[in-house]
Amino acid sequence: MLSGWFIALLATAYLGLLFAVARFGDARADAGKSIISANVYALSVAVYCTSWTFYGSVGRATSGGLSFLTIYIGPTLMLLCVGVIIKMIRISKAQRITSIADFIASRYGKSQLLAGMVTVIAVIGVVPYIALQLKAMAASVDVLLEHSGGSFQVLGLDSTFLIAVVLALFSILFGTRHLDATERHEGMVAAVAFESVVKIVAFMAVGIFVTYGMFGGLSDLFQKAAASADFGRLLQLDSSRAGTWTSLIILSGLAIIFLPRQFQIIVVENVDESHLKRAVWLFPLYLLLINIFVLPLALGGLLHFDGQGVNPDTFVLTLPLARGAESLALLAFIGGLSAATGMVIVETIALSTMVCNDLVMPILLRSTGNFVDKRNDLSGLLIGIRRAAIALILLLGYIYFRAAGEAYALVGIGLISFAAVAQFAPAMFGGMYWKQGTRAGAVAGLLAGFMVWLYTLLLPSFAKSGWMPSGFVENGLFGIAWLKAQALFGLAGLDEISHCLWWSMLANIGAYVAVSLNSKPDAVEASQAERFVDVFRFDSRNTEARLWRGKASPDALVQLLERFLGAARAGQQLAAYATSRRAEHWRNLPADADFVRFAESELAGAIGSASARVMVASVAQEEDLGLEEVLDILDEATQVRAHSRELEAKQRELEAATTELREANERLRELDRMKDDFISTVTHELRTPLTSIRALSEMLHEDPRLDLADRSRFLGIIVTEAERLTRLINQILDMAKMESGRAEWTTSEVDMGEVARESMASLEQLFREKGVVLEGDIPSSLPSVLADRDRLTQVMINLLSNAVKFVPGGTGRVLVRVSGAADLVRVEVHDNGPGLTAEECIVIFEKFRQGGNTMTDKPQGTGLGLPISRQIVEYFGGNLWVESEPGAGANFIFTVPVPAPDDNNGRQTA
């Protein structure tokens, strides 16, 4: 049995738990051990899911099918623009931004007018949204009580009012502990993250209960639903509503950052930019999970309560109750309570900061002339104003809820609020990315967009509620048809949200751009534009100091700080600032531009940038810098940046050059190593014949009685080795000349056949001595080639003497075949020697590598003949290679190209 008292007790206990979580978060923050992790941050972003999600999604799904999803697709897409949000966070930290109103005002020259306008739009747009949350809570209590037949009233006050009071208390306790609004409310964030967990658990629990407990799982549910034509419609994507889909995605995408509570959580309360990266996937995942059971719940409700007239918005509660699952219904109630309270708490804190800093402060500063001069501590007053604002906003919400009741104006307010805050988009995005955007433009755009929103969306909703005549909707203002509120200029056929979005954005962006282009920014605006748009590369220290010139008394500035921040906090901040400038006490610091800037930013954290500027200006004799001067300074800063970019580019070039040099050096080192190896090998080759020559000469020299046979044998060896040494030295020099390109070449027309015949003739004797047959197959007429005749003869003789060396004496046969083609002459020297392995076919062309049995033939070979021959052939554009297999003889082949007819005069000498 659910008695009123029991529900009240449960709700109170839950809120008590919330207090405990928040206290814990604050205590940890005070102790310097923040509990705000990336996960907590991502969960706190889910404050986006209000009771409108918790109860309303199911209701929307029963009428609009899948269109409820748009409200979640938009934010997911928006979060993917991580860069935009990071920039927003960076700017806000640099400028000590306290709210979205402060952000826009600060960008456009710290304008009090703009701050006030944004605040008014936000309050008008969002208070009804708060009322909606109160209504959801009231409705959920009603459902539970109706079920149990009880009622609940304390001192004649209804439960909703009591809840509102508790929420106000919570917001005051955890939202206004410190004056400095840029200081994070970690307790509040922790509580909100906790609530996000509670609401998703509750919602999924109900979803699982209905899907698997009341029906036989998802497929069963969908099959039953599909049986009814009417329900089946809900599962279809309605293409005729595509316009609505697009506009809803845009609206909700903008809302995820521009709703005051979202800006508060995502930007102001952000502790660490990297947390955003977690939120980018965790938050969409959260949305996905909380949406899985929306459609099953909607279908389940429609099937279960067919024709009983149960409000679909209450399915989350009524479905469990229908099955007597009271504790589950209570869990769902707590989930709904979480969704509503989370939204109300953050929203009122964000709004109260805006109301205090951007509406009340400017009025106070202006209306009471001697307000500034009074020597009292204002920090208490500021906190008081903020607390009163919280109470007032909640009261307004409550009154609106009472007044509106079941009226249309409340039901549709979620999207109406979204459309209101969407008006901030042009001024925000323009301010972040477009330096030409001016204050006048922002004011014009906001005003135009807001007016259109008011006329096409808010007022018609009032009219539908019957609070005002609906003539302007049905017939147009003053009966002018094209002023019909929801078919402006004859644009009919769109739903009201798309219609409003289209016209308000057209007016807003149009006015913003047009007026910006036709107005000049003042000095403060120009410098703020630079700071915002170039936040990632603004050299603050240097430029900031030059952007302010004047005289200030440090005492006056410090007094100002003490009055707005309180003596204790002011002292703390001053000490920290003095330390950062390496001074023992702020009294030792000059009251220079930097000091003034410090004071202004501290004040901005407390009372907003616009009011802070007014206050600082009141105690410092500021010299106005002309716009020209400011632009000069900024221009200079830009040039410095350009220079530094140039330097960076230069540095990169240098680095590249260094790398290149290092690589070249590596290559040289490698070459050097190769040369070293070469010299070592050459030395080895030279020392080998020298060894025999020396050893044998010494023996001959020392022993004159050596018998004649040994004597002449030794002398013979000495002569052979001396010849080998000579040949070696000549070939090494030859090779070195060719490699260094200093060899002398005489080029003329050469008949290759003649060269072959002459070479064969000159070696005839050698062949005959060894008993080797030498045959030629040489045609008499061959195309002549352009080459050095002596060099080609050298190649031929080298190949022939190699052949005769390796063929067996007596049975050896060497065949020389020359053939001509159109473009080359081909020469083959074929022997019937032992042949070469595939590996040997390659290595014999390396220097000092010899094939075959070197033991027997070593004295004749230098290991340089083939490398030199190949160099010669390649010099004339030909190739030299060998085709052979072990046991099958070897066939050395080289080609020399025949010059094209017009190339006859090509190479004379090279």
Place this chain on the structure above:
Amino acid sequence: MSKKILIVDDEPNIVISLEFLMKKEGFAVAVACDGEEALAKVASFAPDLILLDVMMPKKSGFEVCEALRADPSKAGVLIVMLTAKGRDTEVAKGLALGADAYVTKPFSTKDLVARVKTMLGIV
């Protein structure tokens, strides 16, 4: 009994001169012309000292030296490395592998004979 010397080199003319030189000094001499043959001759001929060339086909002098030093039964064999490569690293490598002396080509016949005799304890 005269001491036995094994000459290992792939240059026939160097082998001729070394063989003549050592025989004249009264040593018993055997000859091998590559690394593998050298190892076989060490087993069959059981020399007291080996004149070992480094750059040879099939097995280099370094490999022969390493193989001999890994075999405890051949521990007493003296090894003189002969090489035309005179770089310090080669000398160090040869000594590290267990050679007893390192002689660079071309060598003085007198010095080589003196050295061999000293090593064999014939003075």
